[in-house]
Amino acid sequence: MDYFFIVVLQLAVTIANLALVSIGLAIVFGMMRVINFAHGEFLMLGGYAAIISNRAGINLWIAIFLIAPIVVGAVGILLERLVIRHLYGRMIDTMLATWGISLALIGLVTVVFGNTVSGISPPLGSLTVGRYAIGNYELLLVAVAAALFAAGWLVLRHTSLGLIARGTMQDREMSAALGIDPSRVYAATFAVGAAVSGLTGALIAPIVGVVPTIGAMYIAKAFITVISGGVAILAGTLGSSVLLGGVNTLISFVFTPVLGEVALLAAAVVLLRLLPQGITGRFFRKAL
Amino acid sequence: MVTLSRRRLLELGAAGAAAGITSLYGRGASAAETIPIAGIHDASGGIDIYGRPMINCLTLAVEELNAAGGVLGKQLDLVNYDPQSNMQLYTQYAGEAATKQKAAVVFGGILSASREAMRPTLKRYKTLYFYNLLYEGGVCDRNIFCMGSTPAQTLQKFTPFVMKHFNGKKIYTLAADYNYGQITAKWIKKFATENGGDVIATDFFPLDVSDFGPTIRKIQAAKPEIIMSVLVGANHNSFYRQWVASGMKDKIPMASTTFGIGNEQVLTSPEEHNGIIVSYAYFDGIQTPENKSFLEKYYKRFGEKADAVTEGAAMTFNAVNLWAKAVAKAGSVDHDKVIEALETGLSFTGPPGKTTIDPRTHHDTLDVYIAEVRDRKYNVLESFPQQPPADTAAFCDLQAHPNENKQFVIDVKT
Numbered sequence: 258m259d260y261f262f263i264v265v266l267q268l269a270v271t272i273a274n275l276a277l278v279s280i281g282l283a284i285v286f287g288m289m290r291v292i293n294f295a296h297g298e299f300l301m302l303g304g305y306a307a308i309i310s311n312r313a314g315i316n317l318w319i320a321i322f323l324i325a326p327i328v329v330g331a332v333g334i335l336l337e338r339l340v341i342r343h344l345y346g347r348m349i350d351t352m353l354a355t356w357g358i359s360l361a362l363i364g365l366v367t368v369v370f371g372n373t374v375s376g377i378s379p380p381l382g383s384l385t386v387g388r389y390a391i392g393n394y395e396l397l398l399v400a401v402a403a404a405l406f407a408a409g410w411l412v413l414r415h416t417s418l419g420l421i422a423r424g425t426m427q428d429r430e431m432s433a434a435l436g437i438d439p440s441r442v443y444a445a446t447f448a449v450g451a452a453v454s455g456l457t458g459a460l461i462a463p464i465v466g467v468v469p470t471i472g473a474m475y476i477a478k479a480f481i482t483v484i485s486g487g488v489a490i491l492a493g494t495l496g497s498s499v500l501l502g503g504v505n506t507l508i509s510f511v512f513t514p515v516l517g518e519v520a521l522l523a524a525a526v527v528l529l530r531l532l533p534q535g536i537t538g539r540f541f542r543k544a545l
Numbered sequence: 546m547v548t549l550s551r552r553r554l555l556e557l558g559a560a561g562a563a564a565g566i567t568s569l570y571g572r573g574a575s576a577a578e579t580i581p582i583a584g585i586h587d588a589s590g591g592i593d594i595y596g597r598p599m600i601n602c603l604t605l606a607v608e609e610l611n612a613a614g615g616v617l618g619k620q621l622d623l624v625n626y627d628p629q630s631n632m633q634l635y636t637q638y639a640g641e642a643a644t645k646q647k648a649a650v651v652f653g654g655i656l657s658a659s660r661e662a663m664r665p666t667l668k669r670y671k672t673l674y675f676y677n678l679l680y681e682g683g684v685c686d687r688n689i690f691c692m693g694s695t696p697a698q699t700l701q702k703f704t705p706f707v708m709k710h711f712n713g714k715k716i717y718t719l720a721a722d723y724n725y726g727q728i729t730a731k732w733i734k735k736f737a738t739e740n741g742g743d744v745i746a747t748d749f750f751p752l753d754v755s756d757f758g759p760t761i762r763k764i765q766a767a768k769p770e771i772i773m774s775v776l777v778g779a780n781h782n783s784f785y786r787q788w789v790a791s792g793m794k795d796k797i798p799m800a801s802t803t804f805g806i807g808n809e810q811v812l813t814s815p816e817e818h819n820g821i822i823v824s825y826a827y828f829d830g831i832q833t834p835e836n837k838s839f840l841e842k843y844y845k846r847f848g849e850k851a852d853a854v855t856e857g858a859a860m861t862f863n864a865v866n867l868w869a870k871a872v873a874k875a876g877s878v879d880h881d882k883v884i885e886a887l888e889t890g891l892s893f894t895g896p897p898g899k900t901t902i903d904p905r906t907h908h909d910t911l912d913v914y915i916a917e918v919r920d921r922k923y924n925v926l927e928s929f930p931q932q933p934p935a936d937t938a939a940f941c942d943l944q945a946h947p948n949e950n951k952q953f954v955i956d957v958k959t
Contacts, residue, residue: 260766267762274756372593373779375812376786383792389765392790395758464790465755466783466812468591474753509759513748515722517759 259387264510266386270395272502273402274461278475279482279494280405281454286483287490288426288446291341292348294355296479297472298362299451303329303458304467305366311377325459326452333451337444345443359472367469379463398460405453409491413545422446423545481525487535492544496536501525579622580615580878582607583642585653585663590630591752591779594807595655598858599677600625601847603652606865608846616869617876624648632662639663643670649878650675650868652861656777657681657725661952664689668950671880675864678857679806679825681728682908682934683953685941690887690907692860692867692900694826696732697936698913700802702929703824704736706915707800710822710926713770714742719760719784720775721803722749729775729802731957732936745769755780757787765793774801774821782809785817798822805918808853815920824915827859827897828923831914839896854896863895867902888944899931906941908934 282296293299303325310320336358344351381393413419425432425442433439458467465471482501486493504524509517532539549557584603587596607623615621624646628634635654642648643666650673654660660676667674668688675690682695708714716737720726726749734744745767748760764772776784785804788794800822804810810818829840839862843854852858870893871886872878892901898912912930916923940953 263762263765267758270758367589372589372591373812375814376782378786378814378816379790383790385792388768389762390792390796391762392787392792394790464783464787466779466786468779470591471755474755506759510762514754514756514759515749515751 259389263386263389263391264506266384266391266396267510268503268506269399270391271506272498273399275478275482275502275505276406276494276498277398277402277457277460279479279486279498280409280490281450281457282479283483283486283490283494284450284453285447287488287493288422288450289345289443290348291345291447292352292355293341293450294352294476295336295359295362295472296454297474297476298359299329299333299454299472300458300461300475301366301467301469301472302332302362303455304462304471305370305374305458306455307459307462308374308377308467309370317377317380321459321462322456326456329455329458330448330452332455333448334444336451337447341447342440342444363469363472370469372468374467376466377463392464394463401460405456406491406495410545413491478521481522485525485528485532485535487532487537487539489537489541489544492541493535493537496541497528500528500536579620580617581622581624581646581648583638583646583648583651583653584623584625585628585635585638585642585651586625587630587655588625588627592630592655592807594779594809594812595678595855595857596627598808598852598855599655599861601843601851602854602858602862603865605843605846606862609842610865610869616872617878626653628659632658635659635662636666639666640670643667643672648672649872649880650883652677652864654678655857656723658723660684660689661724673868673880673883675861675868677860677864679802681725681732682936683728683940683955685906685937685943685949685951685953687884687907687943687947687949690864690867690902690909691937692864692909693857694911694913694932695908695934695936696729696736698826698911698932698934699824700729700732700736701935702913702927702932703800703802703822703915704733704742705740706824706927707771707773707822708737708740708742711771711798711800713798715768715770716742716744716773717764717767717769717771718744718747718773718775720747720749721777721781722751723777726775726777728954731955733773733775733802735955735957744773750776750781752778753780755783757784760784761787761791761793764797765791769797772797772799774799775803776801777803779807779812782812785809785813789817794820805923806855806857808855810918810921810923811853818918819920821918822915822926823918823923824913825856826911826913827854827856828914828916828925829854830916830923830925831896831898833896833898835894835898836896856897859895859897860900863893863897863900866895867891867893867900901931903934903938905944906934906937907943908937910934 285293306325306328307320310324379394383390429439482497485497501521505517505521508520586600587593607621626638652675654676657680677692679693720730730747871883875882875886888904900909900911910933913932914925915927916925
């Protein structure tokens with residue numbers, strides 16, 4: 258019974274991890290069809306921002322929830338202004354440009370901070386379930402993921418900002434005709450996507466640690482999750498996170514973590530073969 | 546296109562020939578003055594935590610020899626190659642050092658995979674090779690000298706010590722998924738079983754894995770009494786962090802064969818590493834006069850914030866000096882003569898103490914220490930002086946079979 262409960266908690270943690278890592282990319286790709294290969298580096302920058310500011314004496318929670326998103330959001334605005342803005346609609350070119358940006362960011366961080374940085378220990382202790390235990394910090398991640406998705410849904414559904422964003426996403430020309438400036442909406446969306454990625458990077462930093470190349474670990478999974486999710490940003494990402502994260506965890510428990518990763522990728526292949534438009538291309542089409 | 550007159554063509558031809566001959570002369574002249582040697586260690590990428598201290602000690606040893614007049618009256622010309630934690634570059638640089646630089650000796654290799662990538666190349670080009678980091682034992686090859694500690698020297702005493710220290714018999718092994726991790730896991734199983742213990746499970750992790758969540762739950766389910774960590778590289782460091790986050794730190798004690806070789810005690814916090822037991826042939830807290838004066842020189846040369854000296858780095862220092870001794874004894878840098886000189890059982894006393902080459906295995910007899918990690922420092926608990934490389938000696942006799950060229954692996958199922 259304890260074992261079942263701990264498996265459920267671990268499932269929630271893995272799914273939340275996957276959802277958090279992918280949501281930043283989902284916002285950028287889903288709203289603007291921009292393939293952002295620098296997404297992993299946004300995660301990495303968020304992690305570095307949190308660790309560096311924490312070691313400079315700032316409270317850990319402020320560093321994670323305030324500083325990291327602001328820093329990476331600013332980087333996102335800069336990049337959007339300088340590079341992405343000129344390449345809307347040109348998917349291959351944005352791929353190339355963001356790939357170059359990712360390499361440049363990795364190199365820059367390596368030069369400034371070196372290859373390894375001492376990390377921060379995860380705070381908050383652990384939850385004991387019978388003879389098992391799980392870190393409270395990991396459970397916090399689940400709560401943050403849920404809050405983020407809830408907040409996203411509220412903004413998109415019930416605020417005028419959300420309406421403007423959805424409108425611009427559906428039909429750029431028509432929104433422009435109705436008096437909305439699409440380029441400002443796009444800039445704001447990219448900044449929000451970057452800020453969310455920064456927050457995620459900061460959140461996973463105490464668990465995983467930061468090295469300059471940590472982005473490479475997550476970019477593949479993020480892309481797979483976003484594409485398998487389909488058109489809807491929130492529902493799609495949530496759906497594919499549940500499916501892929503669930504498969505990953507269960508196989509990891511039964512066999513080994515390596516096979517868990519293999520299973521995740523195999524599941525993604527099968528999913529895309531059966532539902533080429535992603536999950537929300539077929540189910541929950543009207544969802545956000 | 547300007548048409549060349551015959552006179553112009555002859556002028557250009559003569560100038561070209563003259564330049565060519567002079568450059569030959571120039572190179573020839575400088576080659577007679579210095580001895581080229583090569584260092585191939587990762588200075589960047591995830592494995593640089595192991596490489597940087599080794600590069601420092603290599604540089605220090607060479608500079609010291611050069612300041613004392615060099616070897617055979619010639620200065621040593623050290624070139625440090627950086628394979629950037631990429632196996633392809635190891636093979637490439639080994640070839641370059643052997644053929645383009647014509648190095649008299651190569652000091653390098655960190656992961657066992659990198660050693661096995663370079664060994665055949667360097668043997669083919671008959672370039673002497675020193676591999677200085679602890680590893681899983683068993684290499685039998687006359688072209689290489691392995692200076693690092695091997696399982697018979699460390700693990701054989703370490704495993705029963707850990708079982709007694711933590712009063713436990715059931716071990717759960719976590720190992721990196723490549724040759725070093727796989728073979729060391731076999732050795733742990735062998736020594737644990739010999740001492741009445743039992744390895745209840747072994748899990749292998751590729752070097753880029755950093756999510757150990759499901760594994761930690763599996764460990765909780767299996768309820769071992771001791772965790773044995775054979776994890777390698779910066780990504781695996783997150784295990785120690787996640788272990789503490791799960792609240793397991795005080796429930797199950799841990800020992801490791803790799804923690805500290807990359808100065809992990811600096812990268813992790815005291816609550817993550819206090820109490821871990823490790824065993825190596827060198828700790829920078831050893832109180833011998835050689836080590837103290839060495840550390841003074843080291844920090845003066847590289848600054849107070851330099852990477853701490855690890856076993857690999859200290860053995861590199863000894864290796865360079867042993868090579869220099871052999872060259873002086875042989876009277877030349879010729880490959881076969883230097884090997885014969887080393888095979889007379891040369892020894893050198895440096896920061897890790899006295900290391901003596903064993904001619905039958907091309908490994909060395911060295912001092913072994915067992916220590917506990919606490920607050921970023923190592924407290925030595927026991928020491929075993931002058932341990933011979935018994936594991937490789939059981940399979941390998943290079944004096945009887947000088948053409949042997951393989952790595953022996955013990956046959957234990959994990």
